[in-house]
Amino acid sequence: MRKLTLRILKTLPTKYIASGLILIIILFIYGIVGSYFIMGLNLIDSIYYATITMATVGYGDYTPHTGIQKIFATTLAIGGVALLAYVFNMMLTTFQERMNEFSKGARKLKVIENMEDYYILCGFGRVGQVVFNELNQRNQNIIIIDKDEDVCEKIEETDNVVVLNKDATEDDGLIAKLAGDKCRSVILCAGDDVINLFIVLTIRETNPDAWIVTRSSKLENIKRLRKAGADKIISPEVIGGKDLYFESTRPHLLKITVKHSSYEILDEFKIITKHGCTLENIEYHLPGIETPLTRQIKTMDLSDGQRFVNHLSTHDDQRNALDNLYKTVNDVHSHLIAGPDRATFDKLVKDLEEIEEIIGINLTNKEIAKITEKEIK
Structure with a gap:
């Protein structure tokens, strides 16, 4: 408790304490000067009189007789009482606030311990x-x-x-x-x-x-x-840059939902690149589930597609994994394709229709989920 009290006292606003002490010093100087010139006391007695009057002790050693002496003693006593009360009240109030803050902080730390x-x-x-x-x-x-x-x-x-x-x-x-x-x-x-x-x-x-x-x-x-x-x-x-890109290409994006096996990937990709389009991603739709599995592609280079197919031909484990994925989604997936204009998309869709089944254009995930749900039944 002693350590906590000392810690709180150290954190009290020094500007308030300093301003209060300055005011007390000013009033004390006023008392000394007034006692010396108005009460006619020597320096030591002036210090003594200013102190006991500010503290409202009043031993009766020196009694003001004239009007100006009484006014001086009254202002010094009232000023001392008011100022000391203000300073101590301010310090106590601040101390209580700090105590509340520490208490509140301790409660929060207790909550965190149990979290x-x-x-x-x-x-x-x-x-x-x-x-x-x-x-x-x-x-x-x-x-x-x-x-x-x-x-x-x-x-x-x-x-x-x-x-x-x-x-x-x-x-x-x-x-x-x-x-x-x-x-x-x-x-x-x-x-x-x-x-x-x-x-x-x-x-x-x-x-x-x-x-x-x-x-x-x-x-x-x-x-x-x-x-x-x-x-x-x-x-x-x-x-932010990605969002700006996709929003800027929104009028030039096509989501096409298709159904074909993994062995038709390269043929499909040839048509996409032939029209100068970019395959942004592929979404695999699990039957009846709205949220698809998404693979980012972001390529328009035919050599990337050829390299991917060649890789699968030499890695049976990855070929099997991809085949299993296509079986899981019943070969239903969507391509997000970026292109120059709508006319190009029309030609692209027409060419794709010749090699694969097109389920829909720009369907929402909810709409696709309803379609794939039939595969479960």
């Missing part, structure tokens, strides 16, 4: 809020750490959400202590890469197995964060 499988989210800016919403929708346990007091006060705490108004780079290795066995992942969302780098290094010193996902605001810092020990680095620039 299992939690995520640590450092930084609650625009990116951090998006991550929080995703975690919260899934009822995950979340510990939010942010140094902005106003931001922390706006976050609603629940049984699954604990908010710590602390600086993860300064608070006695708090982040390293929390990133232990019970922590599923540490997610660093600070907009400053230097801060994220420092936190990664801090965690790695004591938790080599912690799973760390960090934001990188600048592409050139991705390598530094990876060397520091981050497991995954996400760059809003890269993600």
